[in-house]
Each structure stands twice: as C-alpha cells, then as structure tokens.
Amino acid sequence: MTETLEVIPHPVSLIESMRAVGYSIEAAIADLIDNSISARASTVEVKYDATSEPFIAILDDGWGMEPDELTNAMRHGSQNPTDTRDPDDLGRFGLGLKTASLSQCRKLTVVSKRWEE
Numbered sequence: 001m002t003e004t005l006e007v008i009p010h011p012v013s014l015i016e017s018m019r020a021v022g023y024s025i026e027a028a029i030a031d032l033i034d035n036s037i038s039a040r041a042s043t044v045e046v047k048y049d050a051t052s053e054p055f056i057a058i059l060d061d062g063w064g065m066e067p068d069e070l071t072n073a074m075r076h077g078s079q080n081p082t083d084t085r086d087p088d089d090l091g092r093f094g095l096g097l098k099t100a101s102l103s104q105c106r107k108l109t110v111v112s113k114r115w116e117e
C-alpha cells in the first residue's frame with residue numbers, strides 16, 4: 001500500500017536558506033531594476049547610505065502595485081514560472097524581489113502606488 005503525504009516547507013527556514021543562494025550586490029540590484037523595467041519605469045534611482053544605519057533604496061516611476069498585488073508580490077513564488085507572461089516582462093520565477101533583497105539585508109520595505117489609469 002502506498003501513502004501520499006503532504007510535506008509543507010517550513011517558511012522561516014526556507015526564507016533564511018534562500019538568503020544564501022549566492023547573489024552578488026550587483027546581481028541583486030540588477031534583479032530589482034529588472035522589476036522596475038518590467039513595470040515600464042522611465043527612471044530608476046539607486047540611493048544608498050553606508051553610515052550608522054546603512055540602507056539601499058531602489059526608487060522607480062513604473063506602474064506600481066495595488067495593495068493586493070503588493071501583498072502577493074511579497075510571497076515567495078508569487079507567480080508560477082510556467083505561466084505565460086507579457087513578452088516585455090523580465091521576471092520568471094516570482095522570487096527576485098524577495099531573494100535578491102534579502103540576500104543583502106535582513107529588513108525589506110516595499111512602498112508602492114499604482115499609476116492612475
């Protein structure tokens with residue numbers, strides 16, 4: 001007799017382990033800029049401060065996200081890689097925003113506003 005078991009990944013361990021997938025700082029920032037380009041941004045600013053409370057901020061003027069889109073965007077695997085995407089969409093795995101950012105830091109803040117239609 002065979003038995004099928006559901007083995008749900010442990011989210012805390014998985015997110016911690018995925019911090020170590022091997023992004024360089026350049027590749028991590030490039031992954032975030034890819035997202036800005038996919039969102040039709042015409043300007044992307046990269047700001048950083050390396051003093052006592054260091055941060056890197058990626059600011060774009062792309063189409064942004066509605067609150068529910070932003071909530072989903074923060075989920076690892078936010079979109080299935082087998083889904084058909086817009087040909088101009090540089091994303092594929094539904095991971096980059098989270099894994100690229102958290103490879104470089106422990107605190108990620110995303111603020112977004114959707115373009116007015």
Ligand SMILES: Nc1ncnc2c1ncn2[C@@H]1O[C@H](COP(=O)(O)OP(=O)(O)OP(=O)(O)O)[C@@H](O)[C@H]1O
Pocket residue numbers: 031035036039060062063064065073074078079090091092093094095096097098
């Ligand atoms: N700067 C942004 N402007 C608007 N939407 C964004 C932005 N960054 C991310 N998103 C949205 O969040 C989703 C998740 O981004 P994430 O980078 O995690 O995955 P992805 O781009 O779909 O795939 P990949 O893992 O290959 O980068 C994107 O598909 C997009 O819908």
Ligand SMILES: [Mg+2]
Pocket residue numbers: 031034035090091092095096097
């Ligand atoms: Mg991406």
